[in-house]
Amino acid sequence: MTRSARRTRRTLQMTGVSAAALLALSACSDSAAKSDSSPSTSASDKLSGEVTVFAAASLKESFTTLGKEFEKAHPGTKVTFSFGGSDALAASITGGAPADVFASASPKTMKIVTDAQGNATEPTTFVRNQLEIATLPGNPDKVASLKDLTASGLKVVLCDKTVPCGAAAEKALTASKLKLTPVSYEEDVKSALNKVVLKEADAAVVYKTDVKAAGDKVEGVEFPESADAINDYPITLLKESQNPELAKAFVALVQSTEGQKVLTEAGFLKP
Missing domain, CATH: 3.40.190.10 (Periplasmic binding protein-like II)
Structure with a gap:
Protein backbone atom coordinates (compact mmCIF):
# COMPACT_ATOMS: atom_id res chain seq x y z
CA MET A 1 0.00 0.00 0.00
CA THR A 2 1.38 3.42 -1.02
CA ARG A 3 1.90 6.28 1.44
CA SER A 4 -0.93 8.21 -0.24
CA ALA A 5 -3.33 5.26 0.12
CA ARG A 6 -2.47 4.83 3.81
CA ARG A 7 -3.11 8.55 4.45
CA THR A 8 -6.49 8.33 2.69
CA ARG A 9 -7.50 5.26 4.75
CA ARG A 10 -6.53 6.98 8.04
CA THR A 11 -8.57 10.04 7.11
CA LEU A 12 -11.65 7.89 6.40
CA GLN A 13 -11.27 6.10 9.76
CA MET A 14 -11.08 9.38 11.65
CA THR A 15 -14.08 10.68 9.75
CA GLY A 16 -16.02 7.55 10.75
CA VAL A 17 -15.15 8.03 14.43
CA SER A 18 -16.17 11.68 14.29
CA ALA A 19 -19.47 10.78 12.67
CA ALA A 20 -20.19 8.18 15.36
CA ALA A 21 -19.41 10.70 18.07
CA LEU A 22 -21.71 13.23 16.46
CA LEU A 23 -24.50 10.66 16.26
CA ALA A 24 -24.08 9.77 19.94
CA LEU A 25 -24.10 13.44 20.94
CA SER A 26 -27.19 14.01 18.84
CA ALA A 27 -28.95 11.08 20.54
CA CYS A 28 -28.10 12.48 23.99
CA SER A 29 -29.42 15.89 22.97
CA ASP A 30 -32.69 14.35 21.73
CA SER A 31 -33.03 12.39 24.98
CA ALA A 32 -32.43 15.51 27.09
CA ALA A 33 -34.93 17.46 25.02
CA LYS A 34 -37.57 14.78 25.56
CA SER A 35 -36.78 14.74 29.27
CA ASP A 36 -37.09 18.52 29.49
CA SER A 37 -40.39 18.49 27.63
CA SER A 38 -42.01 16.03 30.09
CA PRO A 39 -43.33 17.25 33.49
CA SER A 40 -40.71 17.08 36.26
CA THR A 41 -41.28 14.90 39.32
CA SER A 42 -41.16 17.88 41.67
CA ALA A 43 -43.70 19.77 39.59
CA SER A 44 -46.13 16.85 39.41
CA ASP A 45 -45.75 16.19 43.12
CA ASN A 129 -47.87 13.22 77.65
CA GLN A 130 -47.69 13.24 81.45
CA LEU A 131 -49.76 15.04 84.06
CA GLU A 132 -48.57 17.81 86.33
CA ILE A 133 -50.22 20.07 88.91
CA ALA A 134 -50.51 23.71 87.88
CA THR A 135 -50.62 26.14 90.82
CA LEU A 136 -50.70 29.90 91.14
CA PRO A 137 -47.30 31.58 90.55
CA GLY A 138 -45.06 31.05 93.57
CA ASN A 139 -47.25 28.16 94.74
CA PRO A 140 -48.75 30.13 97.67
CA ASP A 141 -50.71 27.12 98.94
CA LYS A 142 -47.52 25.04 99.14
CA VAL A 143 -48.91 22.20 97.06
CA ALA A 144 -46.26 19.48 96.96
CA SER A 145 -48.23 16.31 96.17
CA LEU A 146 -51.44 14.95 94.71
CA LYS A 147 -52.70 14.39 98.25
CA ASP A 148 -52.32 18.09 99.02
CA LEU A 149 -55.06 18.82 96.49
CA THR A 150 -57.59 17.24 98.86
CA ALA A 151 -56.98 19.92 101.50
CA SER A 152 -60.11 21.67 102.73
CA GLY A 153 -60.71 25.08 101.16
CA LEU A 154 -58.38 24.53 98.22
CA LYS A 155 -60.09 25.28 94.90
CA VAL A 156 -59.02 22.59 92.45
CA VAL A 157 -60.08 22.15 88.82
CA LEU A 158 -59.98 18.95 86.79
CA CYS A 159 -60.66 18.14 83.15
CA ASP A 160 -63.95 16.37 82.57
CA LYS A 161 -63.65 12.60 82.98
CA THR A 162 -64.70 12.10 79.34
CA VAL A 163 -61.59 13.84 78.00
CA PRO A 164 -58.11 12.24 78.15
CA CYS A 165 -56.59 14.61 80.74
CA GLY A 166 -59.58 14.04 83.03
CA ALA A 167 -59.47 10.27 82.58
CA ALA A 168 -55.74 10.27 83.37
CA ALA A 169 -56.25 12.39 86.50
CA GLU A 170 -59.03 10.05 87.64
CA LYS A 171 -56.74 7.07 87.10
CA ALA A 172 -53.96 8.66 89.19
CA LEU A 173 -56.37 9.57 91.99
CA THR A 174 -57.93 6.12 92.05
CA ALA A 175 -54.52 4.43 92.14
CA SER A 176 -53.57 6.67 95.07
CA LYS A 177 -56.91 5.97 96.81
CA LEU A 178 -57.59 9.68 97.00
CA LYS A 179 -60.99 11.34 96.76
CA LEU A 180 -61.05 14.81 95.28
CA THR A 181 -64.09 16.99 94.65
CA PRO A 182 -63.11 19.77 92.23
CA VAL A 183 -64.87 23.13 92.03
CA SER A 184 -65.44 22.40 88.34
CA TYR A 185 -64.83 19.91 85.55
CA GLU A 186 -63.60 21.58 82.37
CA GLU A 187 -64.22 20.60 78.75
CA ASP A 188 -60.52 20.44 77.86
CA VAL A 189 -57.08 20.91 79.36
CA LYS A 190 -56.68 24.53 78.24
CA SER A 191 -59.92 25.48 79.98
CA ALA A 192 -58.72 23.82 83.19
CA LEU A 193 -55.39 25.62 83.03
CA ASN A 194 -57.05 28.98 82.35
CA LYS A 195 -58.96 28.73 85.61
CA VAL A 196 -55.62 28.93 87.42
CA VAL A 197 -54.20 31.58 85.08
CA LEU A 198 -57.27 33.74 85.77
CA LYS A 199 -56.94 33.01 89.51
CA GLU A 200 -60.39 31.41 89.57
CA ALA A 201 -58.82 28.25 90.99
CA ASP A 202 -55.83 27.51 93.20
CA ALA A 203 -54.66 24.46 91.25
CA ALA A 204 -55.49 22.23 88.30
CA VAL A 205 -54.32 18.82 87.13
CA VAL A 206 -53.19 19.30 83.55
CA TYR A 207 -50.38 18.16 81.25
CA LYS A 208 -46.74 19.08 81.64
CA THR A 209 -46.84 20.59 78.16
CA ASP A 210 -49.59 23.01 79.19
CA VAL A 211 -47.71 24.11 82.30
CA LYS A 212 -44.64 24.73 80.15
CA ALA A 213 -46.63 26.65 77.53
CA ALA A 214 -48.12 28.91 80.22
CA GLY A 215 -44.66 30.12 81.26
CA ASP A 216 -44.62 32.22 84.44
CA LYS A 217 -48.42 32.42 84.58
CA VAL A 218 -48.48 29.21 86.63
CA GLU A 219 -46.07 27.02 88.54
CA GLY A 220 -45.77 23.30 87.94
CA VAL A 221 -45.64 20.61 90.61
CA GLU A 222 -44.70 17.08 89.60
CA PHE A 223 -46.18 14.07 91.37
CA PRO A 224 -45.00 10.43 91.09
CA GLU A 225 -48.48 9.00 90.47
CA SER A 226 -48.50 10.68 87.06
CA ALA A 227 -46.08 8.03 85.79
CA ASP A 228 -48.94 5.51 85.95
CA ALA A 229 -51.29 7.68 83.91
CA ILE A 230 -49.29 8.68 80.84
CA ASN A 231 -51.36 9.23 77.71
Missing part, protein backbone atom coordinates in the same frame (compact mmCIF):
# COMPACT_ATOMS: atom_id res chain seq x y z
CA LYS A 46 -46.21 19.83 44.17
CA LEU A 47 -48.69 20.15 47.03
CA SER A 48 -51.45 22.72 47.05
CA GLY A 49 -54.78 23.41 48.70
CA GLU A 50 -55.97 23.25 52.30
CA VAL A 51 -55.70 20.57 54.97
CA THR A 52 -57.96 20.57 58.04
CA VAL A 53 -56.49 19.12 61.22
CA PHE A 54 -58.58 18.25 64.29
CA ALA A 55 -56.21 18.07 67.27
CA ALA A 56 -56.32 17.76 71.05
CA ALA A 57 -56.18 21.10 72.87
CA SER A 58 -52.81 20.27 74.42
CA LEU A 59 -51.27 20.22 70.92
CA LYS A 60 -52.22 23.81 70.14
CA GLU A 61 -48.83 25.49 70.53
CA SER A 62 -46.69 22.80 68.90
CA PHE A 63 -49.09 22.06 66.03
CA THR A 64 -49.51 25.77 65.30
CA THR A 65 -45.73 25.97 64.94
CA LEU A 66 -45.69 22.91 62.68
CA GLY A 67 -48.53 24.34 60.60
CA LYS A 68 -46.51 27.47 59.87
CA GLU A 69 -43.46 25.40 58.97
CA PHE A 70 -45.59 23.24 56.67
CA GLU A 71 -47.02 26.25 54.82
CA LYS A 72 -43.53 27.72 54.46
CA ALA A 73 -42.16 24.46 53.03
CA HIS A 74 -45.12 24.11 50.65
CA PRO A 75 -46.10 27.53 49.24
CA GLY A 76 -49.73 27.65 48.20
CA THR A 77 -50.93 25.38 51.01
CA LYS A 78 -52.96 26.25 54.10
CA VAL A 79 -53.30 24.33 57.36
CA THR A 80 -56.53 24.94 59.28
CA PHE A 81 -56.76 23.68 62.85
CA SER A 82 -59.63 22.84 65.15
CA PHE A 83 -58.41 22.34 68.72
CA GLY A 84 -60.50 21.03 71.59
CA GLY A 85 -61.29 18.12 73.86
CA SER A 86 -60.53 14.86 72.06
CA ASP A 87 -63.99 13.45 72.83
CA ALA A 88 -65.73 16.50 71.34
CA LEU A 89 -63.53 16.37 68.26
CA ALA A 90 -64.22 12.67 67.80
CA ALA A 91 -67.96 13.32 68.05
CA SER A 92 -67.69 16.07 65.45
CA ILE A 93 -65.80 13.82 63.02
CA THR A 94 -68.22 10.91 63.38
CA GLY A 95 -71.04 13.41 63.01
CA GLY A 96 -69.77 14.40 59.59
CA ALA A 97 -67.55 17.42 60.23
CA PRO A 98 -65.06 17.81 57.36
CA ALA A 99 -61.53 16.96 58.48
CA ASP A 100 -58.42 15.45 56.93
CA VAL A 101 -56.32 14.55 59.99
CA PHE A 102 -57.20 13.68 63.59
CA ALA A 103 -54.65 13.83 66.42
CA SER A 104 -56.10 12.61 69.70
CA ALA A 105 -54.81 12.72 73.28
CA SER A 106 -55.71 9.08 73.89
CA PRO A 107 -56.25 5.80 72.02
CA LYS A 108 -59.76 5.56 73.54
CA THR A 109 -61.03 8.70 71.81
CA MET A 110 -59.21 7.76 68.62
CA LYS A 111 -61.02 4.42 68.63
CA ILE A 112 -64.36 6.25 68.52
CA VAL A 113 -63.34 7.54 65.11
CA THR A 114 -61.65 4.41 63.75
CA ASP A 115 -64.62 2.27 64.77
CA ALA A 116 -67.09 4.52 62.97
CA GLN A 117 -67.52 2.60 59.73
CA GLY A 118 -63.79 2.40 59.14
CA ASN A 119 -63.56 6.16 58.99
CA ALA A 120 -59.78 6.34 59.40
CA THR A 121 -56.55 4.62 58.49
CA GLU A 122 -54.49 2.78 61.10
CA PRO A 123 -53.48 5.38 63.74
CA THR A 124 -49.89 5.79 64.88
CA THR A 125 -48.72 7.00 68.30
CA PHE A 126 -46.51 10.05 67.69
CA VAL A 127 -45.97 11.40 71.24
CA ARG A 128 -46.94 10.80 74.88
CA ASP A 232 -50.38 8.04 74.23
CA TYR A 233 -51.25 10.44 71.41
CA PRO A 234 -52.28 8.75 68.14
CA ILE A 235 -52.65 10.48 64.77
CA THR A 236 -54.51 9.29 61.69
CA LEU A 237 -55.43 10.26 58.16
CA LEU A 238 -59.21 10.32 57.77
CA LYS A 239 -60.60 8.34 54.84
CA GLU A 240 -63.04 11.11 53.96
CA SER A 241 -60.15 13.54 53.47
CA GLN A 242 -60.68 15.98 50.60
CA ASN A 243 -56.92 16.36 50.15
CA PRO A 244 -55.27 13.05 51.13
CA GLU A 245 -51.84 13.87 49.68
CA LEU A 246 -51.65 17.07 51.70
CA ALA A 247 -52.92 15.23 54.79
CA LYS A 248 -50.26 12.52 54.38
CA ALA A 249 -47.59 15.19 54.08
CA PHE A 250 -48.71 16.89 57.31
CA VAL A 251 -48.76 13.58 59.21
CA ALA A 252 -45.29 12.86 57.83
CA LEU A 253 -44.06 16.23 59.17
CA VAL A 254 -45.46 15.45 62.64
CA GLN A 255 -43.61 12.12 62.66
CA SER A 256 -40.39 13.48 61.15
CA THR A 257 -37.24 14.36 63.07
CA GLU A 258 -38.10 18.04 62.65
CA GLY A 259 -41.65 17.53 63.93
CA GLN A 260 -40.52 15.44 66.87
CA LYS A 261 -38.03 18.13 67.84
CA VAL A 262 -40.81 20.74 68.04
CA LEU A 263 -42.96 18.39 70.12
CA THR A 264 -40.25 17.30 72.58
CA GLU A 265 -39.21 20.94 73.08
CA ALA A 266 -42.82 21.60 74.03
CA GLY A 267 -42.54 18.96 76.75
CA PHE A 268 -44.03 15.90 75.05
CA LEU A 269 -42.46 12.50 75.59
CA LYS A 270 -41.26 10.37 72.70
CA PRO A 271 -43.59 7.51 71.72
Whole structure:
Protein backbone atom coordinates (compact mmCIF):
# COMPACT_ATOMS: atom_id res chain seq x y z
CA MET A 1 0.00 0.00 0.00
CA THR A 2 1.38 3.42 -1.02
CA ARG A 3 1.90 6.28 1.44
CA SER A 4 -0.93 8.21 -0.24
CA ALA A 5 -3.33 5.26 0.12
CA ARG A 6 -2.47 4.83 3.81
CA ARG A 7 -3.11 8.55 4.45
CA THR A 8 -6.49 8.33 2.69
CA ARG A 9 -7.50 5.26 4.75
CA ARG A 10 -6.53 6.98 8.04
CA THR A 11 -8.57 10.04 7.11
CA LEU A 12 -11.65 7.89 6.40
CA GLN A 13 -11.27 6.10 9.76
CA MET A 14 -11.08 9.38 11.65
CA THR A 15 -14.08 10.68 9.75
CA GLY A 16 -16.02 7.55 10.75
CA VAL A 17 -15.15 8.03 14.43
CA SER A 18 -16.17 11.68 14.29
CA ALA A 19 -19.47 10.78 12.67
CA ALA A 20 -20.19 8.18 15.36
CA ALA A 21 -19.41 10.70 18.07
CA LEU A 22 -21.71 13.23 16.46
CA LEU A 23 -24.50 10.66 16.26
CA ALA A 24 -24.08 9.77 19.94
CA LEU A 25 -24.10 13.44 20.94
CA SER A 26 -27.19 14.01 18.84
CA ALA A 27 -28.95 11.08 20.54
CA CYS A 28 -28.10 12.48 23.99
CA SER A 29 -29.42 15.89 22.97
CA ASP A 30 -32.69 14.35 21.73
CA SER A 31 -33.03 12.39 24.98
CA ALA A 32 -32.43 15.51 27.09
CA ALA A 33 -34.93 17.46 25.02
CA LYS A 34 -37.57 14.78 25.56
CA SER A 35 -36.78 14.74 29.27
CA ASP A 36 -37.09 18.52 29.49
CA SER A 37 -40.39 18.49 27.63
CA SER A 38 -42.01 16.03 30.09
CA PRO A 39 -43.33 17.25 33.49
CA SER A 40 -40.71 17.08 36.26
CA THR A 41 -41.28 14.90 39.32
CA SER A 42 -41.16 17.88 41.67
CA ALA A 43 -43.70 19.77 39.59
CA SER A 44 -46.13 16.85 39.41
CA ASP A 45 -45.75 16.19 43.12
CA LYS A 46 -46.21 19.83 44.17
CA LEU A 47 -48.69 20.15 47.03
CA SER A 48 -51.45 22.72 47.05
CA GLY A 49 -54.78 23.41 48.70
CA GLU A 50 -55.97 23.25 52.30
CA VAL A 51 -55.70 20.57 54.97
CA THR A 52 -57.96 20.57 58.04
CA VAL A 53 -56.49 19.12 61.22
CA PHE A 54 -58.58 18.25 64.29
CA ALA A 55 -56.21 18.07 67.27
CA ALA A 56 -56.32 17.76 71.05
CA ALA A 57 -56.18 21.10 72.87
CA SER A 58 -52.81 20.27 74.42
CA LEU A 59 -51.27 20.22 70.92
CA LYS A 60 -52.22 23.81 70.14
CA GLU A 61 -48.83 25.49 70.53
CA SER A 62 -46.69 22.80 68.90
CA PHE A 63 -49.09 22.06 66.03
CA THR A 64 -49.51 25.77 65.30
CA THR A 65 -45.73 25.97 64.94
CA LEU A 66 -45.69 22.91 62.68
CA GLY A 67 -48.53 24.34 60.60
CA LYS A 68 -46.51 27.47 59.87
CA GLU A 69 -43.46 25.40 58.97
CA PHE A 70 -45.59 23.24 56.67
CA GLU A 71 -47.02 26.25 54.82
CA LYS A 72 -43.53 27.72 54.46
CA ALA A 73 -42.16 24.46 53.03
CA HIS A 74 -45.12 24.11 50.65
CA PRO A 75 -46.10 27.53 49.24
CA GLY A 76 -49.73 27.65 48.20
CA THR A 77 -50.93 25.38 51.01
CA LYS A 78 -52.96 26.25 54.10
CA VAL A 79 -53.30 24.33 57.36
CA THR A 80 -56.53 24.94 59.28
CA PHE A 81 -56.76 23.68 62.85
CA SER A 82 -59.63 22.84 65.15
CA PHE A 83 -58.41 22.34 68.72
CA GLY A 84 -60.50 21.03 71.59
CA GLY A 85 -61.29 18.12 73.86
CA SER A 86 -60.53 14.86 72.06
CA ASP A 87 -63.99 13.45 72.83
CA ALA A 88 -65.73 16.50 71.34
CA LEU A 89 -63.53 16.37 68.26
CA ALA A 90 -64.22 12.67 67.80
CA ALA A 91 -67.96 13.32 68.05
CA SER A 92 -67.69 16.07 65.45
CA ILE A 93 -65.80 13.82 63.02
CA THR A 94 -68.22 10.91 63.38
CA GLY A 95 -71.04 13.41 63.01
CA GLY A 96 -69.77 14.40 59.59
CA ALA A 97 -67.55 17.42 60.23
CA PRO A 98 -65.06 17.81 57.36
CA ALA A 99 -61.53 16.96 58.48
CA ASP A 100 -58.42 15.45 56.93
CA VAL A 101 -56.32 14.55 59.99
CA PHE A 102 -57.20 13.68 63.59
CA ALA A 103 -54.65 13.83 66.42
CA SER A 104 -56.10 12.61 69.70
CA ALA A 105 -54.81 12.72 73.28
CA SER A 106 -55.71 9.08 73.89
CA PRO A 107 -56.25 5.80 72.02
CA LYS A 108 -59.76 5.56 73.54
CA THR A 109 -61.03 8.70 71.81
CA MET A 110 -59.21 7.76 68.62
CA LYS A 111 -61.02 4.42 68.63
CA ILE A 112 -64.36 6.25 68.52
CA VAL A 113 -63.34 7.54 65.11
CA THR A 114 -61.65 4.41 63.75
CA ASP A 115 -64.62 2.27 64.77
CA ALA A 116 -67.09 4.52 62.97
CA GLN A 117 -67.52 2.60 59.73
CA GLY A 118 -63.79 2.40 59.14
CA ASN A 119 -63.56 6.16 58.99
CA ALA A 120 -59.78 6.34 59.40
CA THR A 121 -56.55 4.62 58.49
CA GLU A 122 -54.49 2.78 61.10
CA PRO A 123 -53.48 5.38 63.74
CA THR A 124 -49.89 5.79 64.88
CA THR A 125 -48.72 7.00 68.30
CA PHE A 126 -46.51 10.05 67.69
CA VAL A 127 -45.97 11.40 71.24
CA ARG A 128 -46.94 10.80 74.88
CA ASN A 129 -47.87 13.22 77.65
CA GLN A 130 -47.69 13.24 81.45
CA LEU A 131 -49.76 15.04 84.06
CA GLU A 132 -48.57 17.81 86.33
CA ILE A 133 -50.22 20.07 88.91
CA ALA A 134 -50.51 23.71 87.88
CA THR A 135 -50.62 26.14 90.82
CA LEU A 136 -50.70 29.90 91.14
CA PRO A 137 -47.30 31.58 90.55
CA GLY A 138 -45.06 31.05 93.57
CA ASN A 139 -47.25 28.16 94.74
CA PRO A 140 -48.75 30.13 97.67
CA ASP A 141 -50.71 27.12 98.94
CA LYS A 142 -47.52 25.04 99.14
CA VAL A 143 -48.91 22.20 97.06
CA ALA A 144 -46.26 19.48 96.96
CA SER A 145 -48.23 16.31 96.17
CA LEU A 146 -51.44 14.95 94.71
CA LYS A 147 -52.70 14.39 98.25
CA ASP A 148 -52.32 18.09 99.02
CA LEU A 149 -55.06 18.82 96.49
CA THR A 150 -57.59 17.24 98.86
CA ALA A 151 -56.98 19.92 101.50
CA SER A 152 -60.11 21.67 102.73
CA GLY A 153 -60.71 25.08 101.16
CA LEU A 154 -58.38 24.53 98.22
CA LYS A 155 -60.09 25.28 94.90
CA VAL A 156 -59.02 22.59 92.45
CA VAL A 157 -60.08 22.15 88.82
CA LEU A 158 -59.98 18.95 86.79
CA CYS A 159 -60.66 18.14 83.15
CA ASP A 160 -63.95 16.37 82.57
CA LYS A 161 -63.65 12.60 82.98
CA THR A 162 -64.70 12.10 79.34
CA VAL A 163 -61.59 13.84 78.00
CA PRO A 164 -58.11 12.24 78.15
CA CYS A 165 -56.59 14.61 80.74
CA GLY A 166 -59.58 14.04 83.03
CA ALA A 167 -59.47 10.27 82.58
CA ALA A 168 -55.74 10.27 83.37
CA ALA A 169 -56.25 12.39 86.50
CA GLU A 170 -59.03 10.05 87.64
CA LYS A 171 -56.74 7.07 87.10
CA ALA A 172 -53.96 8.66 89.19
CA LEU A 173 -56.37 9.57 91.99
CA THR A 174 -57.93 6.12 92.05
CA ALA A 175 -54.52 4.43 92.14
CA SER A 176 -53.57 6.67 95.07
CA LYS A 177 -56.91 5.97 96.81
CA LEU A 178 -57.59 9.68 97.00
CA LYS A 179 -60.99 11.34 96.76
CA LEU A 180 -61.05 14.81 95.28
CA THR A 181 -64.09 16.99 94.65
CA PRO A 182 -63.11 19.77 92.23
CA VAL A 183 -64.87 23.13 92.03
CA SER A 184 -65.44 22.40 88.34
CA TYR A 185 -64.83 19.91 85.55
CA GLU A 186 -63.60 21.58 82.37
CA GLU A 187 -64.22 20.60 78.75
CA ASP A 188 -60.52 20.44 77.86
CA VAL A 189 -57.08 20.91 79.36
CA LYS A 190 -56.68 24.53 78.24
CA SER A 191 -59.92 25.48 79.98
CA ALA A 192 -58.72 23.82 83.19
CA LEU A 193 -55.39 25.62 83.03
CA ASN A 194 -57.05 28.98 82.35
CA LYS A 195 -58.96 28.73 85.61
CA VAL A 196 -55.62 28.93 87.42
CA VAL A 197 -54.20 31.58 85.08
CA LEU A 198 -57.27 33.74 85.77
CA LYS A 199 -56.94 33.01 89.51
CA GLU A 200 -60.39 31.41 89.57
CA ALA A 201 -58.82 28.25 90.99
CA ASP A 202 -55.83 27.51 93.20
CA ALA A 203 -54.66 24.46 91.25
CA ALA A 204 -55.49 22.23 88.30
CA VAL A 205 -54.32 18.82 87.13
CA VAL A 206 -53.19 19.30 83.55
CA TYR A 207 -50.38 18.16 81.25
CA LYS A 208 -46.74 19.08 81.64
CA THR A 209 -46.84 20.59 78.16
CA ASP A 210 -49.59 23.01 79.19
CA VAL A 211 -47.71 24.11 82.30
CA LYS A 212 -44.64 24.73 80.15
CA ALA A 213 -46.63 26.65 77.53
CA ALA A 214 -48.12 28.91 80.22
CA GLY A 215 -44.66 30.12 81.26
CA ASP A 216 -44.62 32.22 84.44
CA LYS A 217 -48.42 32.42 84.58
CA VAL A 218 -48.48 29.21 86.63
CA GLU A 219 -46.07 27.02 88.54
CA GLY A 220 -45.77 23.30 87.94
CA VAL A 221 -45.64 20.61 90.61
CA GLU A 222 -44.70 17.08 89.60
CA PHE A 223 -46.18 14.07 91.37
CA PRO A 224 -45.00 10.43 91.09
CA GLU A 225 -48.48 9.00 90.47
CA SER A 226 -48.50 10.68 87.06
CA ALA A 227 -46.08 8.03 85.79
CA ASP A 228 -48.94 5.51 85.95
CA ALA A 229 -51.29 7.68 83.91
CA ILE A 230 -49.29 8.68 80.84
CA ASN A 231 -51.36 9.23 77.71
CA ASP A 232 -50.38 8.04 74.23
CA TYR A 233 -51.25 10.44 71.41
CA PRO A 234 -52.28 8.75 68.14
CA ILE A 235 -52.65 10.48 64.77
CA THR A 236 -54.51 9.29 61.69
CA LEU A 237 -55.43 10.26 58.16
CA LEU A 238 -59.21 10.32 57.77
CA LYS A 239 -60.60 8.34 54.84
CA GLU A 240 -63.04 11.11 53.96
CA SER A 241 -60.15 13.54 53.47
CA GLN A 242 -60.68 15.98 50.60
CA ASN A 243 -56.92 16.36 50.15
CA PRO A 244 -55.27 13.05 51.13
CA GLU A 245 -51.84 13.87 49.68
CA LEU A 246 -51.65 17.07 51.70
CA ALA A 247 -52.92 15.23 54.79
CA LYS A 248 -50.26 12.52 54.38
CA ALA A 249 -47.59 15.19 54.08
CA PHE A 250 -48.71 16.89 57.31
CA VAL A 251 -48.76 13.58 59.21
CA ALA A 252 -45.29 12.86 57.83
CA LEU A 253 -44.06 16.23 59.17
CA VAL A 254 -45.46 15.45 62.64
CA GLN A 255 -43.61 12.12 62.66
CA SER A 256 -40.39 13.48 61.15
CA THR A 257 -37.24 14.36 63.07
CA GLU A 258 -38.10 18.04 62.65
CA GLY A 259 -41.65 17.53 63.93
CA GLN A 260 -40.52 15.44 66.87
CA LYS A 261 -38.03 18.13 67.84
CA VAL A 262 -40.81 20.74 68.04
CA LEU A 263 -42.96 18.39 70.12
CA THR A 264 -40.25 17.30 72.58
CA GLU A 265 -39.21 20.94 73.08
CA ALA A 266 -42.82 21.60 74.03
CA GLY A 267 -42.54 18.96 76.75
CA PHE A 268 -44.03 15.90 75.05
CA LEU A 269 -42.46 12.50 75.59
CA LYS A 270 -41.26 10.37 72.70
CA PRO A 271 -43.59 7.51 71.72
